[in-house]
Amino acid sequence: MRERTSEVDAAPPMPVYDTSFETLPGYDELLLVRSAGEALGISNPFFRPHEGRAGPVSRIDGREVINFASYDYLGLNGHPEVRRAAQEAIERYGTSVSASRLVAGERPIHRMLEARLAGLHRADDAVVFVSGHAANVTTIGTLVGPEDAVFHDTLIHNSVIVGAQLAGATRRSFPHNDLDALERILAAERPRYRRALIVVEGLYSMDGDVPDLARLVELKQRFGAWLMVDEAHGIGVLGAGGRGAAELLGLDPGLVDIWMGTLSKSLASCGGYIAGPQAMIDYLKVSAPGFVYSVGLPPAAAGAALAALDAMERETGRIATLQANARYFLEAAQEAGLSTGTAEGHAIVPIMVGDSLKAVLLSERLLARGVNVLPIIHPAVPHRSARLRFFITAAHAREQLDEAVRVLVEEIDECSRLLAELGFGGV
Numbered sequence: 001m002r003e004r005t006s007e008v009d010a011a012p013p014m015p016v017y018d019t020s021f022e023t024l025p026g027y028d029e030l031l032l033v034r035s036a037g038e039a040l041g042i043s044n045p046f047f048r049p050h051e052g053r054a055g056p057v058s059r060i061d062g063r064e065v066i067n068f069a070s071y072d073y074l075g076l077n078g079h080p081e082v083r084r085a086a087q088e089a090i091e092r093y094g095t096s097v098s099a100s101r102l103v104a105g106e107r108p109i110h111r112m113l114e115a116r117l118a119g120l121h122r123a124d125d126a127v128v129f130v131s132g133h134a135a136n137v138t139t140i141g142t143l144v145g146p147e148d149a150v151f152h153d154t155l156i157h158n159s160v161i162v163g164a165q166l167a168g169a170t171r172r173s174f175p176h177n178d179l180d181a182l183e184r185i186l187a188a189e190r191p192r193y194r195r196a197l198i199v200v201e202g203l204y205s206m207d208g209d210v211p212d213l214a215r216l217v218e219l220k221q222r223f224g225a226w227l228m229v230d231e232a233h234g235i236g237v238l239g240a241g242g243r244g245a246a247e248l249l250g251l252d253p254g255l256v257d258i259w260m261g262t263l264s265k266s267l268a269s270c271g272g273y274i275a276g277p278q279a280m281i282d283y284l285k286v287s288a289p290g291f292v293y294s295v296g297l298p299p300a301a302a303g304a305a306l307a308a309l310d311a312m313e314r315e316t317g318r319i320a321t322l323q324a325n326a327r328y329f330l331e332a333a334q335e336a337g338l339s340t341g342t343a344e345g346h347a348i349v350p351i352m353v354g355d356s357l358k359a360v361l362l363s364e365r366l367l368a369r370g371v372n373v374l375p376i377i378h379p380a381v382p383h384r385s386a387r388l389r390f391f392i393t394a395a396h397a398r399e400q401l402d403e404a405v406r407v408l409v410e411e412i413d414e415c416s417r418l419l420a421e422l423g424f425g426g427v
């Protein structure tokens with residue numbers, strides 16, 4: 001009896017496990033940024049509610065402002081036929097398909113949409129997912145594994161990186177659009193891996209530039225790799241028919257193995273898709289966890305995207321107007337002496353600011369003057385390359401673009417002056 005008691009006395013103390021949320025990585029940084037903003041009297045630019053549909057004009061804090069923060073590139077969000085198609089899909093199928101497509105969630109509207117998306121890329125077939133992010137994560141997570149490697153542009157979207165992590169694949173990034181660097185990496189490392197996947201964006205979401213797809217096709221053929229192009233921002237934006245980078249560059253889309261896109265931008269809906277060879281689509285439909293174990297696309301989202309595709313094809317003037325607006329804004333900004341980085345005049349135009357604090361302050365001052373544009377700061381972009389990202393759409397009027405440039409020019413210098421006064425010189 002005594003022996004047992006002493007055994008209990010000698011038991012090692014229970015370790016103290018961390019059950020706090022405040023110690024999660026980056027939480028202290030979040031508090032620091034919040035208090036710095038409060039000290040400087042800058043309100044949080046993120047999570048600001050828009051009080052209605054966010055078109056070229058939007059209502060924020062009870063005021064109408066010119067809006068450059070939404071990627072409704074063709075102005076189809078709110079188009080009467082797109083709205084009607086969403087309503088009709090709800091009338092017919094309800095607000096949810098209430099199951100994974102594999103079991104009881106398949107509706108005719110899903111295959112109609114997939115056939116149209118495959119046609120857009122001249123691909124065998126396509127499969128839709130509940131979001132663009134999910135499409136990338138689950139597709140990459142399914143197609144490659146621990147013996148494989150993902151080679152991607154350093155500015156690639158987060159969903160590609162998360163997909164490669166999920167796959168347990170080796171991840172190698174190359175400097176933005178530097179295909180000489182990619183070639184060197186492939187030459188040195190390709191033989192180590194079973195499969196290789198090269199991933200780029202058709203139109204880069206932070207910088208607004210386009211990769212050299214022909215050279216990428218040559219590299220993927222030479223080194224035995226798959227090429228995947230994320231066209232989240234390219235569809236509806238690039239090429240006379242809005243078919244993306246291949247159309248803009250005159251490349252046969254069949255040379256790209258995997259096309260990815262979203263329904264959330266030009267197509268005024270919600271969801272993502274993969275288009276490509278039949279074998280890959282068939283494989284994803286029974287293997288990709290984000291498809292197999294997730295609900296089918298909601299009917300309203302499928303209906304809206306189908307009607308948006310119709311409108312994009314029928315009203316080609318929208319694409320032409322978007323492209324002319326984007327070029328106009330880029331040239332006006334450059335003529336006014338603003339730095340636009342590597343932007344090429346395709347709907348996304350960054351105004352490079354450098355310092356994160358200056359970008360946040362500039363965004364706040366622009367909002368006060370009736371222009372809503374979001375700052376993009378580290379870690380979304382590398383340190384000291386903070387910018388304001390302008391999404392130009394077909395629905396913007398020239399006067400709105402002129403007004404934005406005029407106010408930007410006045411406020412950008414004023415921000416430098418204010419920050420220098422507050423002791424943040426050199427930003």
Ligand code: PMP
Nearest residue numbers: 131132133157205230232262264
């Ligand atoms: N890829 C890129 C390049 C993106 O910019 C985004 C989102 N902005 C996604 C994928 C994810 O798409 P979604 O927002 O439709 O989930």
